[in-house]
Amino acid sequence: MIAISSLNSITNAKVVLNKAAGSRASIARPSRVMPKVQAQAFHATPYDGFTFEPIREAEISRAMTSRYFKDLDQHAETDVLIVGGGSAGLAAAYELSKHPDVQVTLIEQNVAPGGGAWLGGQLFSAMCIRKPAHKFLDELEIPYEDEGAFVVVRHAALVTSTLLSKVLAAPNVKLFNATAVEDLIVKPDETVPGGKRVAGAVTNWTLVALNHSTQSCMDPNVIESKVMISSTGHDGPMGASGVKRLARLGMIDSVKGMGALNMNEAEGSIVQNTKMVAPGIIMAGMEVSEWSGSNRMGPTFGAMFISGFIAAHLALNDLETQKNGNKNTDEAKEMAQV
């Protein structure tokens, strides 16, 4: 065993030599020697003396593509399609993951899901969550400091990474990230004469969706859904895409646009307005404010989690209604008139 002090002197000697040599090639050369010295100097690990088994490149390619295309095949028709993997969409997916018989497809245009929930306000770390949404943190076993009316998690990324890990581990949930929803599938609503129902989404790789102006004829893909949760967040290049499209299709009256900041008004209003805004499509999270004109709330996230939770249960109720064949309800008629 080589003592740490002598290891340091060996390392330092190499740095001096490398500095003297002054080229990239000479800096790279000693790294071939280092792992052996380090392995002797530190505690034993399960990887000491390991060797990788040989593989073929094509095997790796097939391992990925076969699974991805199987997923695409299985999710061409889905029970619940969630558009937008921010705090509201992830909360909805988490709640639905408790129902293994319900297939959930989550579409996120970014490579990294999580939306605005990786940080608190103004890029600060802490995430503030109004009670009673702290119960959600209890369920996820995320520690927090209790500030009375709200709780604080030391880093928003702890909440989002924990939530994401639970959602991704659920066998009934599939995330397609780097995939954007470009449009809605709308079909006649069989329950209401002359009515229309959202029946799925039109998707594309986000990088393709962003390049329609540079190339023509880049047709999209489609996913049929029994019910959709739209949680695409604030208005923006892709945000609030669900409500904006519904308005253009005449399936909702208007997009009122998010109201000014008022924390007390905003959170309750978002939760109360989490509903099926047109047949087949439930609105959750900050997209609700774009539809209803609710105030913005600033960096407090309680309403986002509760909104996602409620959206999940509205979706489950709708699936149940469809299963029972009892679609021609007063609720459906009311929604068709919105």
Ligand SMILES: Cc1cc2nc3c(=O)[nH]c(=O)nc-3n(C[C@H](O)[C@H](O)[C@H](O)COP(=O)(O)OP(=O)(O)OC[C@H]3O[C@@H](n4cnc5c(N)ncnc54)[C@H](O)[C@@H]3O)c2cc1C
């Ligand atoms: C720094 C910071 C400042 C904030 N300031 C405010 C504020 O001033 N007011 C306020 O109310 N809240 C604010 N918040 C809070 C936060 O933005 C929201 O409360 C919360 O993130 C909204 O959650 P959401 O799930 O509705 O939307 P988001 O977190 O925005 O998630 C929406 C997700 O949908 C995805 N998406 C969008 N369109 C599509 C599409 N067409 N296809 C596929 N995926 C799509 C997005 O990529 C995103 O991941 C702030 C947050 C941060 C981090």
